[in-house]
Amino acid sequence: MAKARVLFIDDEEEFVKVVSERLRSRGIDVDTAFSGPDGIAKATEHTYDAVLLDLAMPGMDGLETMKHLLEYDAHLQVIILTGQGSVSAGVEAIKHGAVDFVEKPADIDTLVDKFSEAQEKRLALFEDDISQKMSNLMRKKGW
């Protein structure tokens, strides 16, 4: 399978840079953004398997950013990054469409595993879509 392509959105620039470097050395293709609006702009220009998204950001927070991201690409796999002791915030984010959440500082190998799972899940969703469309087409044509 191709490298998982991930967009990492967090306003803590130094954290983003060091985590991205470590992910790249593990074969993940990482793009970065330091605010919700910048992340949304990148997600409309490029295709990603998953987004690693910080909840607490200045201005547009993680939940609002996720809402825009999912409106644009419903199959995007959003993994939320929360502070310590913010499990309830992570659970809330899952209710709003995130597929998972991770507490900072976040174990790098756990992140890699989650991105691989996200890539597979996204692929499966697209396969389901194609299968559904084929099935509808065949029914319509009476094949």
Next chain:
Amino acid sequence: MSPQEAGDSGAELSRNEIAFFGKITASVTHELNNVISIIEQTAGLLEDMIAGEERGVPISIDRLAGVSAAIQRQTQRGLGIIGRLNRFAHATDRPETVFDADEVVGNLVELSRRLASLRKIGLEFRPTATAPKMSGNPFVFQRAVFGAVQTVLACGLADHTVTIENRAESHGFKVSVEGATSGELGEGPLADLEAVAEEAGGSLTVESGGGQMRLCLQFTVLPSTEGRSS
């Protein structure tokens, strides 16, 4: 007021004080967690570099220097946060004391910076030149100032700056909090803030209009004009 009502009132006040303490510590520890997270990931990067060296990828001295500088930068940032939180926590040591209002408000502004930043609002603190000493409860004083800052932030405009200014006056000392706002505040938050200001031995005045809000907390000060405490 009946003893029962008095008891209830005391319990209510206590909850508010705990809420204030909780809001500050939650914000500060969140920031501290970011610092620790960067240090932890940077240590992980060092491990990655060592693992690479074992596989024959040489470690660059420049990269090592960069990693070391990042750890030092975050350590200093963390120490600054801990120092500010420690000064804030010690405000509860004595209910009545003499304190430097510039130091206390300056520290509180730094602790409030992240909460303002989440609303994309900057904070600017202007201390007095004379470092007036105040007599009273520094914790309650801080709660009043924090309440004023939070009140202006709650209706503040993003991408603007809220100014907190200390000013020594002939009969006392004033803390004003001013910023651009998007609308009028309801009576509730101002009534709560007025009660906290009174508890801190001060009074609240509100000026609002033209898209600006200015909250002034007026206090009496000790006549001492000695220099800043260290």
